[in-house]
Amino acid sequence: MEVKTDEYAASFIEAENTVLMTGSMRLQNLAAYEEIKKILKDGLDRSQGQLTIDIRGxxxxxxxxITTISLFIIEARNKKTTPMRILGSAKISWQAKSAANFHKLWNEIIVDFPDKTPEDNIPGV
Structure with missing residues (x-):
């Protein structure tokens, strides 16, 4: 499953057990994110092992x-499903400020910033 517009793209890459999200998502409300939520759920249902949500791009x-991803994490936690990892970029301000909070929703989720340097101040990571 894939969603692609001029502003953003989201897809599940089955061979990598990864939901890849890129661009700028400025949808109007939670209902507008329904297709993104379906991709996340599809990835969770079809992944073999750990699901990675790659938001670096x-x-x-x-x-x-952010609420859509948060609700998805809570739903996965409540179902006690496949472990998950979120890959973020320390260089993108919203991710540095918000993505670490996903770990607070489910303490078994791994939030990783591969490009993090000692100078980056990312709370909770």
Whole structure:
């Protein structure tokens, strides 16, 4: 499953057990993120082992998008499903400020910033 527009793209790459999200997502409300939520759920259902959500190329995500990912994490936690990892970029401000909070929703989720340097101040990571 894939969603692609001029502003953003989201897809599940089955061979890598990865949901890849890129671009800038500025959708109007939670209902507008339904297709993104379906991709996340599809990835969780079809992944073999750990599901990775790669947001390193997602330059912007508004509050409705952050809420969509948060609700997805809570749903996965409640179902006690496949372990998950979120790959973020320490160089993208919304990720440095918000993505670490995903670990607070489910303490078994791994939030990783591969490009993090000692100078980056990312709370909780």
């Amino acid at each position: 997602l330059n912007f995500l508004n509050s409705s998008g």
